[in-house]
Amino acid sequence: MLTTPVQSPEEAAGNATFDALLWALSRPGMARTLPEPSDSPIIDALIDRECKVHCNDPLLVPQILRSGANQIDIVGADHVFLAVLDDIAALDDVAKGSDLYPDDGATVVLQVTLDRGPRVQLSGPGVDGTLALRIGGLPAGFWQRRAALSRYPMGFDLFLRDGAQVVGIPRSTKVEVL
Amino acid sequence: MAYVATRGGERAIEQSERLFRSDMGRIDQARVAELRHALPYLVDRVMGEASLYDEDLAALALAQTGGELYEVVLLLRAWRTTQPRLSVAAPIQQKDLFTHRRISAAFKDIPGGQVLGPTLDYSHRILATDVLTGTPFVPNNVVPSARAAPAHQPSVSAWQAENELLDLPPVEPVQGNDIPDLTREPLLFPSKRAHTLQSLARAETGGVLALGYSAMRGYGQAHPTVNELRLAEAEVMVKHPRGTSFSAGRVKVSQAEVVSKKGEKLELGFAATLGWNEVKCIAAATLDLNTKGAAKGTATEEEFFLYHTEGVESSGFCIHFKLPHYVTFQSSLDAMRDAKAKKAAKCMEPAQ
């Protein structure tokens, strides 16, 4: 009979990364820790040749190429990695899916500073009542633009990373700037 | 309800599996080789339904399951899941197939000729019972034709298109890795052309026949004429990472084109599968032919026949009803009893 396969280090990292992402998205605003302080484990855990990726971080491009994913413009990308987000107009082009297929809405990974910056209050699925936290490093008007662009269940889902810490904000979360 | 019971459940399933396998006894290389050699059409059928071309694995699956066909296909599909996709083979045209058999019911003769090839179509179906009493059946030698038929044949539909009898389906520009793959993405409707053809190629033969037959009997709009039926071998052309193309071998394939008159043109239905399986291809092509304009919920509607001819899913769901359902049953009983009690209580009420 078969012997139990051994978990490789890559497999273990993918598993741990996804655990962090799933937990973070299920509890918006509560940070989880990635195996290393970069977007790299997120790419390894989620991205392969079935994906269409937009990435403006030149350091990540070789890894995305290796994954076999298509690199495309932000329009039509299912995964968006933005090391720098200067202009919130970029959000207009992020895929929001449709009422028929909300899953076509993109997953967007941004770099932020957690525990510093403007205070926001979250509510919605995954939040026990309300939760307030500080999220810095996003351009002014970001949350207002997100709200204006989302028509639930259409929208996009955010992972906000600061070092190895990641916070998830799905489209179902209501974000108020305090 | 003690830990003993848990071990009991585990013991029961282990022993029941042993009981099943003891009927087949020892499985060795010789048995697998014999099955592969003796049952090529069965091997072909399961390779097609499994969408996994490997005669040895198919024969092994037959040996391991005692020929329980739904189990065979599931076993092969589950093995397929574990295999990485190394490369995508180049598309192949009909005219490039190494053709063994190719017939058309639409014309007495066709460019390239009718090639009968191997078939039981004109055999008399009589059991060779002598074999059972000790006289082996030895097939007669095949006498080769004086003039060999060409190995490569144009498609009949190509000739018809030249003569403006039908419009060939538009060539889809997608190539290689961009071709939608049913095993990597869900089937959604209206379905992508590639998904439809892949789904029919993997479909369970009996299921396709049942629904295809219903269309042939008149539950479809279009009556099929077999434009061309072909049994062939296809070259699997892949790219070496260095960029050169090479053949990784040949696989047996079958395909059918059926046509039907639609106004001043012919309409075309098409199906192909791995392995040689004529019934499935003709029935599947007939379903394809009937798809356009089919009413929702009819046997010729794409969503209806693609979902219901998926053998692994349909057989799995069918046998799942053997699993205990006593929680759901209990829940229904509760609603039924309560409704009954309510009704009884109402009858007891004095008339106003």
Place this chain on the structure above:
Amino acid sequence: MSLKSLTKPWQPMSYGFLDASAKRELRRKMLKSVAVPGCQMPYASREVPMARGWGTGGLQVSLTLLNPQLRVKVIDQGADDSVNAASIRRFLALVSGAPVTLDTLGADLIQSRHRIPEEIMREDQILVLQVPNPEPLRSVQPNMSIARQMHADADYGRMWLQLYEQIVRSGRVMQGAGYPSLVNGRHVMTPSPIPRWDVPKLNMAKHLTILSAGREKRIFAVPPYTRVKPLVFDDVPYRVEDHGGLTCSRSTAKGFFMNEIPQVDGSSTYEVSDSSYGVKTIQKRDGDAVQFGETWYNDGEMTQ
């Protein structure tokens, strides 16, 4: 680029059976299903070494989440000792080396068919429910494409009409298990064929629930702290099975969902459906030291 960089050492089976690309697809779809609670997300659904309809959807989710530290519990109809639960548990352990448990309190991940355990699940636990038919609208619309459009339009009129007709005809809603429920005020989902007894456990729960239908290739989720409301009319309240007053003939546990066991004399006895809870009750009676968790129901009444 070298040939070596494109390949990897051969192994007879991937860790957790599914290959890396199958897991990535499931991960992506799980995230989307959490992002839009109760909305069915299509996925490719690989064939696994079990028949479709036997928990292959739940199995793929569990296989994706498993690691050698994650402790797994598998139940079918509430029981750990059901043959198919035993089979799935054995497979999960074999392909991942994950430790297994029968105790709800000790599990990190619970894969279940048709039941939610009676002890309240914690924040750190994940419940994976096997789903035979993911479409709550199937009984009013068998065509999946049309049903999808109805979800897109939040067009649940026919669903309501069906419930209304049942009340008119039978004096009550006749839906047994799998009671249709509105999630986060937007999507109607089937909670899988759990009894009505279990549906309130999903409302504002502390744990994450993932529901997966392998044969039908749909995955959906109920994140923690998410509203799950059974579809009811204001003046006809939701009713769980009338089991609150029943006592388990084997363990004497009382006030939980029961299995009815017909007797030769025409009567019935009952045993608690959550077998782990029943076992613990017996162990306690026998003087063993066992730990019980808080239960969703107390004396047959939902506590929250």
